[in-house]
Amino acid sequence: MTRTRKPGISRRSTLALMGAGAVTFAAPWVARAQVKTIKIGMPTILSGRVAQLGTSSRNAVMLEVEKVNAAGGLAGRQIEMVIRDSKGQPQEAARIARELVNTDGCEMLLDGEASSGSFAVHEVARDLGVLCIHTCSEASSLTADPKQHIPNAFRCVRQGIHDSIVGASYAAGIAKTKGLKKWATCSPDYAYGRDTTGEFVLYLKKFAPDVEIISESWPKLFQPDYTEVVTKILQAKPQALYSCLWGGDLTSYIDQANIYAMFTQMEVFAVNMADYTALTVVKNLPKGIHSGDRYIKTFPPTPENAAWGDAYKAKYNEYPTNWSWQNATAVMFLNEAVKKANSTDGKKVAEALTGLTIKCPFGADGTVTMRADDHTLVGYAIGWGTTIPQEPYVPDVKAGDWKTIFELEAEWKKSKGYT
Amino acid sequence: MDLDALASCLASPACLVTQTTSGLIIGMLLFLVAVGLTLIFGVLKVVNFSHGAFYMFGAYFAMTAYQLTGSFALAILAGAAGTAILGLIFERVFMSRVYGRDVLMQLLVCYAFVLIFDDVVRMIWGPEFKSMGMPAAFQVPPLFIAGGVVPPYYLLLIGVALAAAVVLGLGLARSRIGKVIRAAAQNPGMVSALGINTGLIYGGVFALGGMLAGLAGALAAPVRSLTPGMGFSVLIESFIVTVIGGMGSILGALIGALLIGLIRSFGSLGFPLFTEGLMYLFMVIVLVSRPTGLFGKEVA
Structure with missing residues (x-):
């Protein structure tokens, strides 16, 4: 006997379809909320000279987003990242940010731009009212200046003024013990270089009033050759040198200064040395360069931080950068804020973010806080130490004291007319 | 302005030696790149806007060869030879098609290749x-003259460039090939009529120019960071x-490069x-007083 099957839809499947339809129409918000992903837009720098930093930002975001999605997403919604290349151009960053929200339907922004671009994205956030977390700009004024303040924007980044206070207090301690009075500076000739050096010198003189700056050099950004700067500094015979050169400029400078044996003639304080992008590239890293921590997996010296650094390396076959930990932290903040607000609504999440403290591998005490009054990150691990030519590169980092940072930061804000 | 620092440096032999060698090394590396540029312009009448790329390739070739073999001599050789071959291919396949064309066309092709x-x-x-690295x-303490x-590596660098x-x-001045090249620069049609393969000469000159820039890149690789661009x-x-x-003047390129080097080292x-x-x-002063440059020939 053969079973015949009539063409068309069977009674059983018709019933099933009707049932499903009834559920969908009866409770559409349930269906949508469970199905619809949440899009988060991110303009960052994926080509050009600093592409490595943008790529490391994207990597870190994806690493964390995968974890959040695996745990069920943001309030049950899977995150879909839409990441675009701004080529480091502010106007392009602003255009992309606007497009991500208006055309792509992104409900939140992670702004992975350097300082120049982040101010442009900030204005877009002000205009559109979309929740925006800056993840790379260290320029203090972005959050310190009350004119910049908007309720929907946050900065999850270390800050120039914090670095200057911690760096200068560390350097002043060494200046006092070793009697370093004559200092030289050598920093790139643009806003970041000038501001950071100015703030460092200001606090260095405050902590160690005997210090005198006897020589200043301002090579241009991305200058290929520093020989004339190196020899000029050697002529001035300072006892210590401060530099905020970074990336390829810093490694060029070290290679060129090395053959003049500069590092045996003075103490060198290079705030941007302790970043894997520079540490792993320099072939003959001199011993004993003083540096601020950018990102190293041994500071803060916790198993969580080491595990995070190793997980990143295992996935991407290179170590994370300073931009990586900041971007990862931003995703952690979003995740916790959405949990607290129990909603993915931008306004509610922004309210939850304000003043939020979360557990974080990069916190000085295992936590970091999004400070309520200026929407900026505080409590992250910050410190200085000296280099050795192989891993762990900076074996002993002296942690900065957040109490001092807060006091001096408040004074600095007052002096700038921000409070 | 800090004229006191400059005056006290000029009065001290130690400072004079340091700053002069500093100027010389900046100048000599510049010379190697500039001389290829000027040579190509002199013979081919093309402003090779993509010349910097050969400097870059020289550095990358040298780094790779150094990593593979561990020999610095081979690294230099790889930088120079690799860019010579690259120059030859680039000239034959692409640049040879735009000779005699509009300057804008040549610039466009070169700029495309920069990217x-x-x-x-x-x-x-x-x-x-x-x-x-x-x-x-050469990882030795510097010499004191x-x-x-004076770092010993820079002595080598100045020596090789010189x-x-x-x-x-x-x-160029004495050899037969040199004479042919100079002749081709003056009157390519006549040189070709004499049965000399001008295409080969052009390719050769471009390869030579590329090789010199590559040599500069290879020599700079141990002390400068390597990046695209x-x-x-x-x-x-x-x-x-x-x-x-x-x-178009080789002597001009040498003097010009050394002057720029010294301006940088003493100017700083x-x-x-x-x-x-x-x-x-x-540059402005030179252009105003001698529009053809210090050693440039008057255009007839």
């Missing part, structure tokens, strides 16, 4: 900056050198905020 070559480097070696033989500091200048100058900053200064020295003492400006100011 293409940068992307090629990015694809092969990655976008992040690299460092070759100083060979062990009359109290001035040797290249002498060989090039003598070769590193050729561009060198190119601008090389143009200044060729303009000061006179487009006396005019720390105006070192770059000083370079351009000097």
Whole structure:
């Protein structure tokens, strides 16, 4: 006997379809909320000279987003990242940010731009009212200046003024013990270089009033050759040198200064040395360069931080950068804020973010806080130490004291007319 | 302005030695790039805007060869030979098609290759900056000459560049090939009518120019960081050198490069905020007083 099957839809499947339809129409918000992903837009720098930093930002975001999605997403919604290349151009960053929200339907922004671009994205956030977390700009004024303040924007980044206070207090301690009075500076000739050096010198003189700056050099950004700067500094015979050169400029400078044996003639304080992008590239890293921590997996010296650094390396076959930990932290903040607000609504999440403290591998005490009054990150691990030519590169980092940072930061804000 | 620092440096032999060698090494590397540029312009009448790419490739070739073999001599050789071959291919396949065309057309082709070559480097070696590292033989304390500091590596660098200048100058002035090249620069039609393969001459000159830039890149690799786009900053200064020295003049390129080197090294003492400006100011002065450059020939 053969079973015949009539063409068309069977009674059983018709019933099933009707049932499903009834559920969908009866409770559409349930269906949508469970199905619809949440899009988060991110303009960052994926080509050009600093592409490595943008790529490391994207990597870190994806690493964390995968974890959040695996745990069920943001309030049950899977995150879909839409990441675009701004080529480091502010106007392009602003255009992309606007497009991500208006055309792509992104409900939140992670702004992975350097300082120049982040101010442009900030204005877009002000205009559109979309929740925006800056993840790379260290320029203090972005959050310190009350004119910049908007309720929907946050900065999850270390800050120039914090670095200057911690760096200068560390350097002043060494200046006092070793009697370093004559200092030289050598920093790139643009806003970041000038501001950071100015703030460092200001606090260095405050902590160690005997210090005198006897020589200043301002090579241009991305200058290929520093020989004339190196020899000029050697002529001035300072006892210590401060530099905020970074990336390829810093490694060029070290290679060129090395053959003049500069590092045996003075103490060198290079705030941007302790970043894997520079540490792993320099072939003959001199011993004993003083540096601020950018990102190293041994500071803060916790198993969580080491595990995070190793997980990143295992996935991407290179170590994370300073931009990586900041971007990862931003995703952690979003995740916790959405949990607290129990909603993915931008306004509610922004309210939850304000003043939020979360557990974080990069916190000085295992936590970091999004400070309520200026929407900026505080409590992250910050410190200085000296280099050795192989891993762990900076074996002993002296942690900065957040109490001092807060006091001096408040004074600095007052002096700038921000409070 | 800090004229006291400049005056006290000029009065001290130690400072004079240090700053002069510092100027010489900046100048000599610039010369190697600029001389290729000027040579190509002199013979081929093309402003090779993509010349900086050969400097970049020279550095990357040298780094790779050094990593593979551990030999610095082989690294230099790889930098120079690799860019010579690249120059030959680039000239035969692409540049030879735009000779005699509109200058804008030539510029466009060259600029396209600036971008293409940068992307090629990015694809092969990655976008992040690299460092070759100083060979062990030169990881020695600097020499002290009359109290001035001179790193031994820079002595080698100046020596190699000077040797290249002498060989090039003598070769062009005295050898048979040199005569043919000069003749081809003056009247290519006549040279071709005499049964000489001008295509080969052009390719050869382009390869030579590329090789010199590659040599500069290879020599600079141990002390400068390698990034896609590193050729561009060198190119601008090389143009200044060729303009000061006179487009097409080898002696001009040498003198121009050394002057720029010395302006940088002494300028950074006396005019720390105006070192770059000083370079351009000097170029303007030369252009106003001698529009063809210091050693350029009057255009008939």
